[in-house]
Amino acid sequence: MDGSGLLNGIALPPLRGKLTPDAPMDKITWFRTGGCAELLFQPADEDDLAALLAALPMEIPVTIVGIGSNLMVRDGGIKGVVIRLPPxxxxxxxxxxxxxxxxxxxxxxxxxxxxxxxxxxxxxxxxxxxxxxxxxxxxxxxxxxxxxxxxxxxxxxxxxxxxxxxxxxxxxxxxxxxxxxxxxxxxxxxxxxxxxxxxxxxIKAAMDAVQHHRETAQPVREKTGGSTFKNPDGTSAWKEVDRAGCRGFRIGDALMSQMHCNFMINAGNASGHDLELLGETVRRRVFETSGILLEWEIQRIGAFEPGREVAPFIP
The missing domain is CATH 3.30.465.10 (Uridine Diphospho-n-acetylenolpyruvylglucosamine Reductase; domain 3)
Incomplete structure (x- = not known):
């Protein structure tokens, strides 16, 4: 993708925010993986954001991202404009x-x-x-x-x-x-x-309890996206992942945490393909074990690299 020419020929108003073509998303996501955004826009304020969107042709896709903590970007990158709201x-x-x-x-x-x-x-x-x-x-x-x-x-x-x-x-x-x-x-x-x-x-006691739980039960110092799957009705996602024998399960450098097996980790140089394949494989194994179809909590966006598509598990 070459985002430098994405807005050519479009009558844009003066923008005060930052436009970055071919922005590497692995610098943003906590997994530290994924392809580039064709064009990344960080607006100055709400008026700046509204001005770009009003001028942008509807055929150009728009994707919004936050700080990247619950996000997996696929290796083929993200077409169109990615918007990130700066602090x-x-x-x-x-x-x-x-x-x-x-x-x-x-x-x-x-x-x-x-x-x-x-x-x-x-x-x-x-x-x-x-x-x-x-x-x-x-x-x-x-x-x-x-x-x-x-x-x-x-x-x-x-x-x-x-x-x-x-x-x-x-x-x-x-x-x-x-x-x-x-x-x-x-x-x-x-x-x-x-x-x-x-x-x-x-209030401080409640916050301290939250912090203690995170530090003792979750792999917070790893390259992770937090909870991988939503909790199904009547049970916890981690319990079903554990029952399916997927605690510590690994594909390449992508693995389900030993500490908290509903956390997916990039243990080295995992690609977006490795992470998503791991997740879909875990979903299949959980379904085969318990009949429960886990839903992703991590957001997966962008395009697959050609020949490295990951099919969603469908029973």
Missing amino acids: KGFGAVELLPDGQLQVGAGASDKRVAAVALEAGLGGFHFLHGIPGSIGGALRMNAGANGVEMAERFVSARAVDRRGVVHQLNAEAMAYRYRHSGAPDDLIFTQCVLQGPTDSAAS
């Missing part, structure tokens, strides 16, 4: 009246938890243990430790593919487990979240 323009976290926080979609989950602690707002401790950004948390209804975004959500702002700004309430988000029903083309730019008043000691 400088989208990372503000401000305290509002009535126990509310106004949060930019580029803010890290961990920073939101820290600001909530300073403000004496409870119920945000779960974000302390999620290595992602708020935009991704909104999209997938991120959760941990018995709490999820839907419980803290008040409203959100988002820009659609045509550059139109939308306001969304809880009904429009249509949240369910690890899923939002908001239209796929919406790019969240900020949100308002709410939590109950609580003591600093209680």
